[in-house]
Amino acid sequence: MRSKPATLSIESDLPVDLTLHKVSASLLAEFGEQIVKPYYNGNLNAAFQDLIHKALSEQEFVLSHITHIRTKAST
DSSP states (O other): OOOOOOOOOOSSOOOOOOOOOSOOHHHHHHHIIIIIHHHHTTOHHHHHHHHHHHHHHHHHHHHHHHHHHHHHHHO
């Protein structure tokens, strides 16, 4: 079974710079027009943060569901 990754225990979030490599300009422009502009008022930073939080929540849900199914099947 997978263990949870270690987390850094700090009082507040530590901001980091994020660099994207080999992402096409057209894909980024389309993302900006279709997602960032209408849903995040043009705030690309907020869009990335929100999407990362949603991806982590979804992953946690999927893993808990898999664990639940495995536990139920083993009983």
